[in-house]
Amino acid sequence: MKLDILFVDFVLVAAVFLSYFLFILIGRKESGRLKNKFSEETKKHQLRFEEKDSWNNNIIGLDKEKNKILLVQKKRTELVSEIIDLKQVCTCEILQEVQTLKIEQRTETILQRLDLQLKLHNGTMQIVNLYNCEETYMQDYELKHAEKWNRTINALISLRPNLNSAA
Secondary structure: OHHHHHHHHHHHHHHHHHHHHHHHHHHHHHHHHHHHHHHHHHHHOOOOOOEEEEEOOEEEEEEOOOOEEEEEEEOOOOEEEEEEEHHHEEEEEEEEEEEEEEEOOEEEEEEEEEEEEEEEOOOOEEEEEEEEOOOOOOOOOHHHHHHHHHHHHHHHHHHOOOOOOOO
């Protein structure tokens, strides 16, 4: 009788550890795919990053020499990469979309979407999505990362000589 209980206990413990182990392996595989895509795009565009940041489903890098940013993101079904030429950017600002809910006696704001809005010299806007709750529910200090990259981009833009200055 004791042997049966020990066998059942062993099977249950093994099932729990095995599922936990598989979950970790799958997560590492996805993270590895994101890093590999970032490396491929880096080589393809011959970029060297002075600043690099990785969070949630994003990897972003800044090449100050070429004034370019590479952003690689994991979307639901694919990996998406985007090159941003900072020579074309006038200003950068953060766009936040939040939903306000009243739960019991307090009000909660839930981040729905977070973007960087880049105004280009030709007058158009380029939207760079950093977080979308429909893609992932996990938040990893999304606003802090957006603020950091907003400051970085605006600092580089302000250091650049003004194109409209008189000769």
